[in-house]
Amino acid sequence: MPNNRLKLCMLSGSFEYDSEASLAVFQDYIEKNHPVQATQIIYQSEDDDQSLEPLQDAEVLLVFTRRLNTIGKELDRFKAYCAAGKPIVGVRTASHAYQNWLDFDKEVLGGDYQGHYGAGLIAHAEIDPDAKDHPILQGISNFDSYGSLYKNPSIVTDTTLLLTGKTEEHTEPTAWTRIHRGGRVFYTSLGHQRDFEVEMFLRLLANSVLWAGGRLETM
Numbered sequence: 001m002p003n004n005r006l007k008l009c010m011l012s013g014s015f016e017y018d019s020e021a022s023l024a025v026f027q028d029y030i031e032k033n034h035p036v037q038a039t040q041i042i043y044q045s046e047d048d049d050q051s052l053e054p055l056q057d058a059e060v061l062l063v064f065t066r067r068l069n070t071i072g073k074e075l076d077r078f079k080a081y082c083a084a085g086k087p088i089v090g091v092r093t094a095s096h097a098y099q100n101w102l103d104f105d106k107e108v109l110g111g112d113y114q115g116h117y118g119a120g121l122i123a124h125a126e127i128d129p130d131a132k133d134h135p136i137l138q139g140i141s142n143f144d145s146y147g148s149l150y151k152n153p154s155i156v157t158d159t160t161l162l163l164t165g166k167t168e169e170h171t172e173p174t175a176w177t178r179i180h181r182g183g184r185v186f187y188t189s190l191g192h193q194r195d196f197e198v199e200m201f202l203r204l205l206a207n208s209v210l211w212a213g214g215r216l217e218t219m
Contacts, residue, residue, distance in 0.1 A: 005037040006213045009058035013043030013050075013065035014093040014191075017147075022196040023064060030206045035215075043068060046099075052077040060213040061086065064191065066093035071100050082108050085181030087212035091205070092147070092191030109187040110156040110178040116148040123149045123165040125174055125190065125200075131162045135216045136177065136186065136207045143200035145174070147192025163188070163204075175204070177211075184212040 010027070012019040020042055027038040041050050046067060052074050055061060061081060070078070075098060082088065088108065090097070095105040095113035105111045123145045127137055149165050152173050165174035175188040186208035195201045210216035 003037070005035045006210070006215055007057060007059040008036050008038040008062060008209055008213075009054055009060070010038060010040045010062040011043070011052075011065050011097075012040050013046075013048070013068050013097075014091075015045075016066060017064075017092060017191060018193055019064040019066075019091075022191070022193055023062075025196045026202060026205060029202045030209060034206060034210060036206075036209065049074060052081075055081045059087065060089060060209050062089040062091065062209065063094040063097050064091040065097045067096050067099045069100065070098050075100060083181065085183035087183050087214075088180070088185045089205070089208050089212055090185070090187040092150075092189055094187065095150070095152075095189065106156065108180050109185060110159045110176065110180075111187055111189075112152045112154040112156075113189075114151040114153060116150045117167070117170055119148045121149065121167045122146060123167050123174070123190075125163045125165050128161045128164060131160060134160065134162060134177070136162060136204065136211045138207060138216070140200055140204055140207070143198055145190045145192065145198070145201070146194035147190065150174070150189035152189065163190075165189070177208075184214075186212055 030036045090109045095111045126142045159176040159178045163175035
């Protein structure tokens, strides 16, 4: 029987948010519920020089790293994946994934990361009315998120806003899509450890992987 499982490669290197444990939870969820084969490349520190050669075979790349100091050949491999217009899913600190290529945020993800508001405030993630029929939002309803709200005041104009995060005092875009060099891109600034305990967040992330990989098209 042929293996038609979508090949998902996940980069883990966001130590503030314990991305390794969170992505293990997500890998278990998506592999149980969808025809996806996921692997992790796990950075042990900001200076770890992990080989990104597996990106050559990835059908979707999920990025959950934070200010890694990667340079040279491996950073070039990451840039080459992006330049080829391949599917990308970015989670939370992916907006500042690699310290030596911070332009990844605006150039590829379409974001405008400008820091974050204070911790401890629960943000209510609400579906944008204009995007309610987007394939990624299948089965999704509004939900609460537990991390500090990221500031993205000027996301690029060719994005499609999916979710807005709201606290009592602030409102920010928290999930969107765009097309980069012909490839599908999804980014969410959500992704606190406790978010990975929320069914709606896991479903949102799984849908985004399937959509980016061309496996989720219509309602």
